Amino acid sequence: MLEHGGRLLRAVRQYGIAREAWLDLSSGIAPWPYPIPPIPVDAWARLPETEDGLKAAARAYYGARQLLAVAGSQAAIQALPQLRPTGRVGVLSPCYAEHPQAWQRAGHRLIELDEAQVEGTLDSLDVLVLVNPNNPTGRRIPREQLLAWHARLAERGGWLVVDEAFMDNTPEHSVVQCAERPGLIVLRSFGKFFGLAGVRLGCVAAELPLLQRLADLLGPWTVSGPTRVVAQACFADQAAHPAQIERCAQASQRLAVLLERSGLAPTGSCDLFQYVRSDRAAHLHDFLARRGILVRLFEYPPAVRLGLPASGADEQRLAQALADYQKETA
Template identity: 80%
Template sequence: MLEHGGRLLRAVRQYGIPREQWLDLSSGIAPWPYAIPAIPLEAWARLPETEDGLEQAARTYYGASALLPVAGSQAAIQALPYLRPAGRVGVLAPCYAEHPHAWRRAGHALVELDDAQVEDCLDSLDVLVLVNPNNPTGRRLPRERLLGWHARLARRGGWLLVDEAFMDNTPADSLVDCAARPGLIVLRSFGKFFGLAGVRLGFVMAEPPLLQRLAEALGPWSISGPTRVLGQACFSERSAHPAQIARCAQASQRLAALLEAAGLPAAGGCDLFQYVRTPHAAHLHDFLARRGILVRLFEQPPAVRLGLPASAAHEQRLRQALADYQKESA
């Protein structure tokens, strides 16, 4: 299993700090979860059915003409590499580690690229995979560039796979409205923006024949009945979406300012996290963890990613810990 954020129980055991005393900033998930609607008994008692309102609510929310709900975008990440013959796959690095892992496991040859290398390598690739905004750096690539890359790949039967797990906060940058074009696949995550990662819900936008193949590969009833009710309710609560976008943006800006003041300016980020590159990342991660603050550590390049503090008290706790770190490092 690859390393991920959110492993709070492991930190509890490692550092001997009770769970309730931790400030968990290790995942890029909005710390203000939407209210859970009343779940009718029927949703628990009957097998789930498609087109019960969830797909329509999601198509409206995302502005997509066709989509497939999946049990978290992770399910699609693992299944998609098996829907085409083994080939040469480029991955914009660094990125969410499950992407290269899944393509390698399916027998594809992997090429890790940075932004500047794509133009020269694109015509030798069968698939290009990227995360936008990127995880963990927060880098965003413009629509026009991505659509140009897609057009070049699609002419040869290739794919552009864009993971937009953190895009809900900046929907104008999304490619969802173009996802019905052959060879363009867009992934979206429900849990990050709505603060409900535990429900395991995501969506794949692509041309309908590919969605049908993916649905057959994943099998029936991949989304539970209660999750279908919950997802539809959150998508339909339209008046709450702008408020969540604004709250995340403001909290992310405060987090960036807090890090700057602590001598740890963010090297990147988005409205759900900030990314700090430092050669002392491992020490910073451990220093904070010993004070009950869990952040996400990356080894290559050395960096930490911090999710949004949920309150002024949480921000102050992080500010004080970073001030102590500054003193120790002086």
């Protein structure tokens, strides 16, 4: 299994700090979960009904003409490489590590690229995979550039796979509205923006024949009945969406200022996290963990990613720990 954020129970065991004493900033998930609506007993007792309105609610929220709900975008990440013959797959790196692993596992030849290498390599690729905004750096590639890359790939029957797991905060930059075009596949994650990662829901937007093939591969009832109820309520709560966008943006900016004042100016970000490259990333990670603050560590390049503190008290706790770190490393 690859390393991910949110491994709080492991940190509890490793550092001997009780779970309730931790400030967990290791995942890029909004720390203000949407309220859970009442869930009818039928949602638990019956097999899920695909005609229950979830697809329509998701299409309206994302602005996509066709999509498939899946058990977290992770399910699609693992399944998509099985839907085409083995070939040359470019992955824009650094990247969410599940993407390259899934394509390699399916027998494809993987080519890791930085952004400057894409133009010169694209015409030799069968598939280009990227995360936008990027995880973990927060780097966002302009919409026009993505559509130009897609057009070149599609001419040869290639795919552009765009993982927009962190795009809900900046929906104006999404390409999901174009995902009916052959060869453009867009992944969206429900749990990050709505703060409900535990429901395990994602959506895939693409042309209908590909969605049908993906649905056949994944099989029936992939999204549970209770999840479908919760998601529909969240998608439909239009008044709450701009409020969540604004709250995340403000918290992310405050976090950036806090880090900069602590001598740890972010090198990347989006509205759900801040990313700091540092040769001392492992030391910083351990220093904070010993004080009950969990952040995400990346080994190459060495960096940490910090999710949003949920409250002023959490921000103050982080600020004090970073001030202590400054003193120790001065």
